[in-house]
Amino acid sequence: xxxxxxxxxxxxxxxxxxxxxxxxxxxxxxxxxxxxxxxxxxxxxxxxxxxxxxxxxxxxxxxxxxxxxxxxxxxxxxxxxxxxxxxxxxxxxxxxxxxxxxxxxxxxxxxxxxxxxxxxxxxxxxxxxxxxxxxxxxxxxxxxxxxxxxxxxxxxxxxxxxxxxxxxxxxxxxxxxxxxxxxxxxxxxxxxxxxxxxxxxxxxxxxxxxxxxxxxxxxxxxxxxxxxxxxxxxxxxxxxxxxxxxxxxxxxxxxxxxxxxxxxxxxxxxxxxxxxxxxxxxxxxxxxxxxxxxxxxxxxxxxxxxxxxxxxxxxxxxxxxxxxxxxxxxxxxxxxx
Numbered sequence: 001x002x003x004x005x006x007x008x009x010x011x012x013x014x015x016x017x018x019x020x021x022x023x024x025x026x027x028x029x030x031x032x033x034x035x036x037x038x039x040x041x042x043x044x045x046x047x048x049x050x051x052x053x054x055x056x057x058x059x060x061x062x063x064x065x066x067x068x069x070x071x072x073x074x075x076x077x078x079x080x081x082x083x084x085x086x087x088x089x090x091x092x093x094x095x096x097x098x099x100x101x102x103x104x105x106x107x108x109x110x111x112x113x114x115x116x117x118x119x120x121x122x123x124x125x126x127x128x129x130x131x132x133x134x135x136x137x138x139x140x141x142x143x144x145x146x147x148x149x150x151x152x153x154x155x156x157x158x159x160x161x162x163x164x165x166x167x168x169x170x171x172x173x174x175x176x177x178x179x180x181x182x183x184x185x186x187x188x189x190x191x192x193x194x195x196x197x198x199x200x201x202x203x204x205x206x207x208x209x210x211x212x213x214x215x216x217x218x219x220x221x222x223x224x225x226x227x228x229x230x231x232x233x234x235x236x237x238x239x240x241x242x243x244x245x246x247x248x249x250x251x252x253x254x255x256x257x258x259x260x261x262x263x264x265x266x267x268x269x270x271x272x273x274x275x276x277x278x279x280x281x282x283x284x285x286x287x288x289x290x291x292x293x294x295x296x297x298x299x300x301x302x303x304x305x306x307x308x309x310x311x312x313x314x315x316x317x318x319x320x321x322x323x324x325x326x327x328x329x330x331x332x333x334x335x336x337x
Contacts, residue, residue, distance in 0.1 A: 060142070100119050173264070
């Protein structure tokens with residue numbers, strides 16, 4: 001039997017689960033505030049996995065992903081410990097904003113300081129109370145407001161077999177091999193040798209059921225890979241492909257855009273992605289792909305200024321049958337598990 005775990009002064013015994021209110025800075029109305037944490041502490045020793053969401057307060061898909069994971073029947077007798085935080089940036093969540101009230105980005109404020117800015121202090125609380133106790137992390141995100149992302153994993157893979165194994169176990173069609181961002185949770189955890197996956201899917205301030213289902217399946221897949229829950233013996237290996245480079249396609253002109261390609265579409269260099277017209281339709285400009293790859297992100301807004309980022313493409317040398325896999329993956333997720 002593993003030892004008890006203590007978070008914010010609350011001790012959770014092996015074989016139990018408990019919700020904790022982790023105290024954070026209060027509102028200026030003198031109303032207290034706290035970060036909701038739910039811990040499932042298994043009887044048997046094993047990994048300690050943190051699954052967190054809404055580090056950017058308007059990215060809410062992860063809140064529902066965590067709710068569904070916590071309700072899943074296969075985690076009742078898990079091995080190790082699962083720590084979930086559905087809302088990290090409570091202030092941004094309440095105001096439906098990506099940022100904290102001081103306009104800082106929490107995911108550029110790690111590892112933080114107990115004497116720094118509001119963002120720095122919140123990051124410091126998360127690091128000291130939660131991250132220091134963890135062996136693995138999954139950080140759930142979405143696209144920005146008006147911008148939709150294909151389900152994808154972003155992680156730094158070079159020289160890190162465990163992170164790559166986790167990324168493949170998550171099972172989404174696309175993995176982006178990315179460098180660490182200064183001040184991000186990924187960078188701070190990497191300094192502690194903790195493998196971290198960043199899951200991107202859907203759009204801010206909206207529930208996207210396919211993105212949510214993919215996230216639930218992915219978290220459970222990683223837990224199976226880590227030995228925290230039984231593996232599905234019938235499940236076939238995923239045809240996940242890794243891209244090391246992505247590129248934004250920006251609006252060549254201002255106007256009203258008609259998109260011609262969906263998320264997950266394979267595009268070749270020179271393919272038409274969209275048309276931009278003036279309001280009367282007298283002037284039309286083609287938006288073409290500068291590279292070969294998969295559309296992993298796109299704007300949902302038809303109103304475009306010159307220079308706006310409108311398509312995000314993960315670059316690949318060849319198609320590798322990825323488009324058929326993405327379609328199959330979407331069909332599976334559209335059916336209730």
